[in-house]
Amino acid sequence: MTVPLSRIxxxxxxxxxxxxxxxxxxxxxxxxxxxxxxxxxERVKAHFGALVEGPVERYELPxxxxxxxxxxxxxxxxxxxxxxxxxxxxxxxxxxLSLQIEVSI
Amino acid sequence: xxxxxxxxxxxxxxxxxxVRLVERGPIDYLALDYLAEITMSILQKQRQADPRLGYxxxxxxxxxxxxxxxxxxxxxxxxxxxxxxPIACAQEVIRLAPGLKVAVVLGxxxxxxxxxxxxxxxxxxxxxxxxxxSQIRQQILSANAYIGAFPLAEALATGADVVVAxxxxxxxxxxxxxxxxxxxxPDEYDKLAAGTIAGHIIECGAQCTGxxxxxxxxxxxGMADIGYPIVEAEPDGSFxxxxxxxxxxxxxxxxxxxxxxxxxxxxxxxxxPDCTADFTTIRLEDxxxxxVRVSGIRGGPRPPSLKLSISYTAGWKATGMLVYSWPQAxxxxxxxxxxxxxxxxxxxLSFEEIYTEYFGVNACLGSAAPPNPDPPxxxxxxxxxGPERKAxxxxxxxxxxxxxxxxxxxxxxxxxxxxxxxIVAYWSALLPREEIATEVHLVTQ
Numbered sequence: 001m002t003v004p005l006s007r008i009x010x011x012x013x014x015x016x017x018x019x020x021x022x023x024x025x026x027x028x029x030x031x032x033x034x035x036x037x038x039x040x041x042e043r044v045k046a047h048f049g050a051l052v053e054g055p056v057e058r059y060e061l062p063x064x065x066x067x068x069x070x071x072x073x074x075x076x077x078x079x080x081x082x083x084x085x086x087x088x089x090x091x092x093x094x095x096x097l098s099l100q101i102e103v104s105i
Numbered sequence: 106x107x108x109x110x111x112x113x114x115x116x117x118x119x120x121x122x123x124v125r126l127v128e129r130g131p132i133d134y135l136a137l138d139y140l141a142e143i144t145m146s147i148l149q150k151q152r153q154a155d156p157r158l159g160y161x162x163x164x165x166x167x168x169x170x171x172x173x174x175x176x177x178x179x180x181x182x183x184x185x186x187x188x189x190x191p192i193a194c195a196q197e198v199i200r201l202a203p204g205l206k207v208a209v210v211l212g213x214x215x216x217x218x219x220x221x222x223x224x225x226x227x228x229x230x231x232x233x234x235x236x237x238x239s240q241i242r243q244q245i246l247s248a249n250a251y252i253g254a255f256p257l258a259e260a261l262a263t264g265a266d267v268v269v270a271x272x273x274x275x276x277x278x279x280x281x282x283x284x285x286x287x288x289x290x291p292d293e294y295d296k297l298a299a300g301t302i303a304g305h306i307i308e309c310g311a312q313c314t315g316x317x318x319x320x321x322x323x324x325x326x327g328m329a330d331i332g333y334p335i336v337e338a339e340p341d342g343s344f345x346x347x348x349x350x351x352x353x354x355x356x357x358x359x360x361x362x363x364x365x366x367x368x369x370x371x372x373x374x375x376x377x378p379d380c381t382a383d384f385t386t387i388r389l390e391d392x393x394x395x396x397v398r399v400s401g402i403r404g405g406p407r408p409p410s411l412k413l414s415i416s417y418t419a420g421w422k423a424t425g426m427l428v429y430s431w432p433q434a435x436x437x438x439x440x441x442x443x444x445x446x447x448x449x450x451x452x453x454l455s456f457e458e459i460y461t462e463y464f465g466v467n468a469c470l471g472s473a474a475p476p477n478p479d480p481p482x483x484x485x486x487x488x489x490x491g492p493e494r495k496a497x498x499x500x501x502x503x504x505x506x507x508x509x510x511x512x513x514x515x516x517x518x519x520x521x522x523x524x525x526x527x528i529v530a531y532w533s534a535l536l537p538r539e540e541i542a543t544e545v546h547l548v549t550q
Contacts, residue, residue, distance in 0.1 A: 010319040010359065014368040017233050017531065023366020025359065049472035059372050061385050064362050068369050076460065080143055081419060081530050083460035083488035091469040094319070098475065 002100050008034055011093030018078030019070055020052075020089030022096055026065040035067055036060070038101035044069050047099050048092070109282050109303070110335045113137040113184075114310030116144055116161050122310060122333045123167055127174040130349035132335060135171075136278035137184035138308050139164065145272060146416030146529040148188035149216075149247035159190030160197075160269075168267060169201035175266050176204070183257060183278050187269045189214060189247060195269045195548035208265035210256045212543035213272040215413065215536075216248040222536065229413060229534035238534060244417040246529060250536065251412045253378030254300070255291065256543040257281035263547055272414055274377055276304030279336060287340040291379075291407065298382035298404020299342035301375070305382075306346055306364050306399070307334040313346060313364040314395075315354035320363065327353020332395075343400040345392060356395040378412075378538070381405040410535035419530035420457065421497040424488040425504040426464075428517030431481045437512040438463055438485035444511055445487055445503050454499055456491040484517065490528065497525050 005011075005024070008031040013022040024039055026032045041056040054072030061068060075089055076082035086092070110132040112123030116139040126132055139161040152159030164186035174180050187194045191209040198207050215222070219242070222229065229238035238245075249272035258281045260268040268281075280300035283289060289296045306313050313334050315325040332352025337345040346361055348354060365384060369375070372384035381404055388401035429437040442461045449459070462468035464484035466477050489500045501522045508515045 010363065012317070012319070012363040012367050016368060016370065017533075019233075021366070021369055023363065023369065025362045025366065027359075047473055051471035051473065061366075061372050063385055063387055064365065064389070066362060066366055068366055068372055070370065076458075079531050080528050081490070083422065083424070083458055083490055085462055085464075085468045085486065090317075095470040095473040098473070 001103060003103055004097060005039065005099040005101055006097035008101070008103065011096055013089050013091070013093030015075055015078060015088040018075050019072050020074040020092050022069045022071065022093050024067045024069065024096065029065050032062065032065040034101065034103055039067060039099065041069065043099065044071070044096065047096060048074070107134065107282060107286050107338050108132045108335050109134040109136060109279050109338060110333060111136050111138065111279065111307035111310055112333050113139060114308065114312065115139070115141050116163065118310055120163070120167070124171060125352070126333055126335070126349070127171045127180055129352060132180060134282040135180055135182045136307070137164070137182065137186065138275045138278055139184060139186045140188065140272060142414060142531045143416065143529060145189060145247045145249055145414060148190070149416070152190050157193050160188040160194035161186040164194060165197040165201045168198050168205070172202040172205060181261065181266060181268070181282070183261070183268045183281060185270045185273045185278065187271045189249070189271065191269045191271050192548060198267055198269065199548065205266045206264060207267045207269060207548050208260040208263050209546050209548055210252065210260050210268065210270040210273065210543055211546060212256070212541060213249045213252045213270070215250055215541070216245070219245065219248055222540065227536060229536065232533045232535070238415070238532065241417045241532065244419065246416045246418065248413055248415045250541045251378055251414060252541070252543055253277045253407070254280035254284050255379065256545065258284040260545045261285040263545060265547065275308035276301045276377055277379065279304030279307060280379060283338050294380050294404040294406060295402060296342040297380035299344065299402040300338065301377050301380060301382045301404070302384065302387060302399070302402055303336045303338060303344050305375070306361060307336055309364065309367065310334065311354060312367065313361055314348050314356050315360060318360055318363055320355070320357070320359045325355045329353065342402060343398065346397045346399065347395055356397055358389045358391050358397055361389060361397045376408055378407060380407050409538060411538045411541055413534045413536055415532040415534065416529050417532060419528045420490060420492045421494045421525055422488060422490040422528055423497050423501050423523050423525045424486060425501060425523040426484050426486045426517065427504055427507060427515050428482060428484045429512065430514050430516065434480055434483040435463060435466055437514060438483040440512045441485055441507050441515065442487060444507065448503055449500060452499065454496045456489045456496065458490050460488045462486045494525060501525060
């Protein structure tokens with residue numbers, strides 16, 4: 001069945017210049033393989049659409065049951081140069097929680 | 106075991122936090138992080154206006170407020186409050202809290218040496234764009250090297266009650282007491298990495314004790330009295346993250362995981378001036394109420410370069426807003442945006458960027474926002490950026506006229522014409538670490 005990412009994970013996001021990072025953390029260890037399979041860089045990039053101009057990278061932290069995404073050229077120039085309200089990418093993590101994923105629970 | 110607390114995640118964080126940390130229970134070291142990337146440039150401007158300024162002005166009065174605890178219980182304070190003028194900061198601390206022993210760490214400020222570095226052939230290319238520093242040489246306001254925990258530990262070794270640094274890394278403030286008290290050496294990579302990760306967990310203050318936290322946020326108790334974090338550090342590099350009893354907030358493994366992932370890059374290569382830490386080796390376990398044990402951390406050698414934090418002027422910007430009410434609030438707001446853009450074009454004004462958001466519709470989440478086709482009200486926010494102050498200034502005159510000459514029902518213009526702000530941008534580059542020599546001084550009146 002299809003559920004929003006919020007059912008199996010929580011997130012926190014922040015900035016490094018014009019790059020936004022999103023940590024995605026499985027609520028339970030057994031959900032980590034689902035994250036690995038479903039939350040791909042391609043799907044994250046598509047989820048944010050025009051908001052993210054550059055590539056999306058993914059790093060794995062199996063010890064924490066977590067993934068770390070780097071969204072490049074995602075903050076309108078970043079820092080003080082950016083004209084956006086959320087120039088620090090604080091809300092990107094919550095925005096990713098609506099990503100629809102396939103689970104067999 | 107030593108207890109290291111963080112009472113300030115940035116300059117502007119909760120003023121009560123460090124006071125409650127020293128009042129509500131035992132701590133040995135109080136670390137205070139005042140510097141964000143852009144703070145140094147603000148401080149540089151303040152020093153240019155007044156040579157006695159250029160540091161975090163909240164810090165000396167805070168030290169005076171907690172001075173009885175420093176004197177009676179031996180709590181040591183470590184802060185990067187010195188900004189671009191650590192000596193002036195230390196002198197003000199001594200003026201407000203006489204009798205305290207205050208050490209400063211100098212050597213991070215490389216602004217006067219930039220031309221020397223360029224002449225030596227260091228291009229100091231921006232780590233994001235790869236452009237050489239010479240391109241913005243005339244616009245530079247400040248330049249500092251991030252320094253690590255060892256110079257701070259050297260300052261603690263003088264017996265100082267208060268250590269004032271300039272651009273030290275955030276994590277070094279937590280690692281330094283461990284290096285000082287446990288005698289860790291520069292090649293004890295795993296221990297240095299552990300202390301660095303302890304610093305990463307607590308450097309944002311309450312973000313690891315329940316602040317900005319998605320983990321059952323509605324049930325987190327006592328947020329009005331949230332406890333700031335304390336690391337109980339052991340000589341072997343393991344540690345517990347906790348907070349004082351009977352303070353608000355919550356600490357468990359999920360809360361700590363959120364902060365571990367905060368502003369993280371490649372988790373296997375978390376680079377600081379002290380070591381390289383591997384976040385994929387961290388082991389977390391719940392160890393009682395509001396206690397998380399952290400162990401197993403591995404690390405590698407420090408890098409051959411230090412990172413420079415450089416600020417420079419990069420043009421002008423302004424942001425204006427208007428509110429449109431139901432019916433057709435969003436359509437009216439969109440029409441207002443089209444009209445402003447057309448009028449700017451008619452005036453022959455051009456900008457690097459014009460960016461429009463609609464609060465209540467998509468300001469935060471952009472195309473990822475859930476649809477909201479008929480909101481009862483919308484705030485349109487238009488921002489511009491460009492190299493000419495005059496053009497940006499003219500833009501700020503184009504919003505309020507819409508109340509009378511644009512779509513019906515505009516309000517929310519009570520703040521008047523928006524201010525024009527100069528943009529101070531951030532440049533990061535690498536420099537061989539041999540170029541940076543730090544010094545510790547005891548400051549007396």
